[in-house]
Amino acid sequence: MADQIRVLIVDDIPETRDHLTKLLGFETDIEVVGAAASGREAIEMAKEMTPDVVLMDINMPDMDGISATERLSAEVPSAAVVMMSVQGEADYLRRSMLAGAREFLVKPFSSDELTASIRQVYTREQEKLSRIVVQPAAAAAAPVAAAPRPTNSVREEGEPGRVVAVFGPKGGVGRTTLAVNLAVAAATELGQKTCLVDASFQFGDVGVLLNLNPKNKSIADLIGELEQGEPESMDTFVINHSAGIKVLLAPPSPEMAELITPLSAKRMIEALRKDHDLIVVDCMSSFNDTTLAILDLADTVLTMLSLEITSIKNIRLFLEVAEQLGYESDKVRLVLNRADSSLGIRVADVEHSIGRRVDHTIVSDGRSVVYALNRGVPFFLSNREAQVSQDVLRLAQAVVGTNPAEVVGADAKKAAQKKSLFAWR
Numbered sequence: 394m395a396d397q398i399r400v401l402i403v404d405d406i407p408e409t410r411d412h413l414t415k416l417l418g419f420e421t422d423i424e425v426v427g428a429a430a431s432g433r434e435a436i437e438m439a440k441e442m443t444p445d446v447v448l449m450d451i452n453m454p455d456m457d458g459i460s461a462t463e464r465l466s467a468e469v470p471s472a473a474v475v476m477m478s479v480q481g482e483a484d485y486l487r488r489s490m491l492a493g494a495r496e497f498l499v500k501p502f503s504s505d506e507l508t509a510s511i512r513q514v515y516t517r518e519q520e521k522l523s524r525i526v527v528q529p530a531a532a533a534a535a536p537v538a539a540a541p542r543p544t545n546s547v548r549e550e551g552e553p554g555r556v557v558a559v560f561g562p563k564g565g566v567g568r569t570t571l572a573v574n575l576a577v578a579a580a581t582e583l584g585q586k587t588c589l590v591d592a593s594f595q596f597g598d599v600g601v602l603l604n605l606n607p608k609n610k611s612i613a614d615l616i617g618e619l620e621q622g623e624p625e626s627m628d629t630f631v632i633n634h635s636a637g638i639k640v641l642l643a644p645p646s647p648e649m650a651e652l653i654t655p656l657s658a659k660r661m662i663e664a665l666r667k668d669h670d671l672i673v674v675d676c677m678s679s680f681n682d683t684t685l686a687i688l689d690l691a692d693t694v695l696t697m698l699s700l701e702i703t704s705i706k707n708i709r710l711f712l713e714v715a716e717q718l719g720y721e722s723d724k725v726r727l728v729l730n731r732a733d734s735s736l737g738i739r740v741a742d743v744e745h746s747i748g749r750r751v752d753h754t755i756v757s758d759g760r761s762v763v764y765a766l767n768r769g770v771p772f773f774l775s776n777r778e779a780q781v782s783q784d785v786l787r788l789a790q791a792v793v794g795t796n797p798a799e800v801v802g803a804d805a806k807k808a809a810q811k812k813s814l815f816a817w818r
């Protein structure tokens with residue numbers, strides 16, 4: 394049958410292979426095209442049979458499921474991998490997703506879970522494929538108008554684009570989440586020609602949030618050229634994402650991060666400035682020379698904090714450093730993420746402690762954020778009406794310089810209320 398989902402099973406245990414084959418044999422829309430006993434065999438069989446979905450065990454002798462997935466992503470990119478593991482740990486999940494897996498099943502799983510995952514992954518891949526072929530600029534599964542909006546760019550021809558560094562002296566405060574959605578908001582709503590740079594060179598997550606294959610081109614491909622000087626054009630290194638933005642991914646393996654010098658980082662961003670209105674940089678939380686070089690050349694440093702003591706302490710230290718570095722006071726903008734999930738600390742307390750007003754706030758919305766993360770679609774597209782998206786848009790407007798008073802009625806009112814809520818003293 395032409396429209397059956399072609400599945401390849403990969404597991405080193407013969408009983409598991411047989412069991413899965415039998416289970417899937419009951420499904421009329423699924424056809425098991427083969428069963429491989431190792432990662433190496435899986436790659437050979439996948440090349441030959443071009444399955445739609447590969448059910449991949451993670452722990453196998455010879456080549457483990459993660460390495461096999463990496464190879465498959467490069468050599469048979471049309472095959473979507475569903476990883477199977479007895480371990481459901483975050484690290485396994487993260488490594489699998491980075492390797493290019495589309496789903497993660499924790500053993501033991503029911504036959505319903507198994508078939509639902511296969512169908513979901515297959516449908517998603519088909520949708521993605523049709524978007525790539527039919528409408529490259531369309532936003533992934535988004536209720537947002539896909540037509541390109543008129544540009545609001547105030548950038549004159551030849552004038553360098555604006556660089557916005559998303560920084561936070563403590564990890565896990567939401568930098569990547571903000572960087573991705575801010576870039577998408579600026580591109581889709583404000584008509585900015587935007588490039589998102591994953592400068593979390595060691596453990597970049599931008600690709601995961603945007604459902605990009607880690608085998609894609611990345612900064613790693615640029616390292617040699619950057620050592621010679623500023624590249625003429627960055628076109629061949631950036632990925633054109635369906636969410637309307639360009640993306641420059643972090644290197645695929647952590648050890649390559651060391652090869653990116655402060656000078657290379659500077660050259661890379663300066664080169665991007667020539668062709669874009671806005672460059673959003675997702676920075677590392679460690680305050681090293683390369684991060685510093687990026688912060689130095691940024692027009693705006695969105696410094697993220699959360700309502701936690703450690704985050705607040707680090708912000709205080711960072712503000713002192715920023716002052717010593719001579720950054721103008723409006724270059725550093727404080728962004729309080731999950732501003733409404735206080736757990737005992739109030740915004741006013743934070744402001745008092747750091748001796749400065751919080752410039753922007755973003756509400757906590759685990760549902761929209763995690764749903765978006767799991768689907769690899771920015772929440773600004775999948776849940777455009779949510780408050781968290783409105784907050785990101787307002788921030789994008791402030792960064793780009795469009796007047797917040799232009800925000801439609803209700804939003805402007807909300808913004809005004811918020812302002813009075815967080816008024817300093």
Ligand SMILES: Nc1ncnc2c1ncn2[C@@H]1O[C@H](COP(=O)(O)OP(=O)(O)OP(=O)(O)O)[C@@H](O)[C@H]1O
Nearest residue numbers: 564565566567568569570731756757758759762763
């Ligand atoms: N406004 C929000 N509401 C709910 N959850 C959020 C929000 N912002 C971020 N998160 C969640 O917080 C976690 C950390 O976010 P994110 O990965 O963006 O942080 P980060 O600063 O980039 O972390 P890292 O140090 O790992 O690079 C993620 O699970 C994300 O889904």
Ligand SMILES: [Mg+2]
Nearest residue numbers: 568569593598
């Ligand atoms: Mg991050």
